[in-house]
Each structure stands twice: as structure tokens, then as C-alpha cells.
Amino acid sequence: MKAILIAVAVLFSTSLFAQNADAVLGKWETKNGKSHVEIYKKDGEYYGKIVWLKEPLNEEGKPKVDKNNPEEDMRSRPLKGLELLREFEYDADDEMWEDGEIYDPESGDTYSCEMSLEGDNKLKVRGYLGISLLGRTTVWTRVE
Template identity: 50%
Template sequence: MKLLSALTIGLGLFSTTVFAANDVVGIWETVEGKSHVEISKCQTDKYCGKITWLKEPNNDKGQPKTDINNQDVKLRERKILGIELLSGLEKVGANEWDDGDIYNPEDGNTYSSEMSLLDDNTLEVKGCVLFICKTQVWKRIK
């Protein structure tokens, strides 16, 4: 009986470790190293990501970059650093998340989003309008 209990606990720890190794939670470097995005669970079953670092955090006047391209005029003064870039992504498969949104501060638009973990250190992120998607590959920051 003790052996069975120990085996059950050991398998439980092993499966947790395997899941954690394949989890999307962490800090990711976006294309061309422009920014770092920290992805975390933001609700019971949803994932979000916010910008935690910018390669070029300041504008040409030396001030922190703001969300000047946002479609909502009221949000144009908010700082890019700290913006929630990803929102509402739901885990739909072993290494897949869907039904979320991604905000692009470069054009001020929000797109439907999905992402797939290609391996422990490579994340494919898609932003889509209807059936037209743009795909980026992000690398995990260790």
C-alpha cells in the first residue's frame, strides 16, 4: 500500500513537471527582439500577456513611448510598457490556445488571436482578421 501511494505521488509530480515544461506561462521575446511579453493565467481558464520590456522604450523626445496609434483617443496617453498585448486566450489542446485577442500598438488595432507552443522555447502567435492571419514566432526568455 505504501509503495502504491509513493508511486501515485511520484507519477503526480512527474505529470506536473511535464505539463509545466510545456506551459506557455513565462516571458517571451517578440520578433526582432522589439519587446518582451510576460504570459500568465489571468482568469481561471484564460491566459493574457503584457509588455514588460521594450528595446526602444522612449520616443525621439526621450519620453516613454505611449499608445499614440490606439483607435480609442482616450488611451493614446497610456504607456506602451505594461500594456496588455494578449487577452482571453483559452487552452484548447495540449500546446494550443485560441479564442483570444492580440493588440498591436504599431497600428492601434486588436485582432483575434491564437498561439501554439512549437517546443518548450518557441511560441507561434497569430493575429487574424477574418481568415487572413499574420504569424510571428516568439522565443522564451530563460
């Protein structure tokens, strides 16, 4: 009987601390404060798009576009609404979202990416080439 109670207690405490896969959903301010990215779920995977820009207009007073995209026909698409995060899957064992990609409109480059939460309001976003050790991590803050 004592063993059963211990097993139930361990199972219950594990579920209390296990992270919810959807905990990443919501709006996040990027490290530099230039944009807000909304993370949402589509077909069981996690995606993120720009929903706010600190400076939405270019020097000519027109909405900023994806001018650094390597594909010429994509350079006229607006930055607001641009999907930056694609195809993340949640790994419950590591409590992180992985196997996704992040697009950097400032350089036009796309990187492999993984994300993990630090508490409820900090999101560590790590972009990398090849292996995760060769990359850069930035921290985004949840927007209320």
C-alpha cells in the same frame, strides 16, 4: 491482462506528450526583438503584457505611449505594462491557446489570435481577421 497493460501504457504515454496548459506562461521576446511580453494567467484565461522595450523612450526622451490607439483617451497610456494578449483559453485537443485577441500598438489594430508552442522555447502567435487562414504568424522566443 495484456489488454489492460496496453491500455495503461497508452494512457501513460499520452499523458507524457500532452502539453501542459500553463507551458505558455513566462516571458517571450517578440520576433523583431523590440519587446518582451510576459504571459500570465488571470481568472482561468491567459493574458500577456509588455514588460520590456528595447527602446522605451520616444524622441523627446519620454516613455513611449500607445499613440496609435483608435480611442483617443487611450493614446497617453504607456507601452510598458500594456496588455497585448487577452482572454485566451487552452484547447487540450489541439494543444493551442485560442479564442483570444492580440493588440498591435504599432497599428492600433486588434486581431483574433491563437498561439501554439514549437518545443519549449518557440511560441507561434497567429493574428487574423475572420478566419485563421487569413492571417499572419510570427514566432516569439522564450526569455530565460
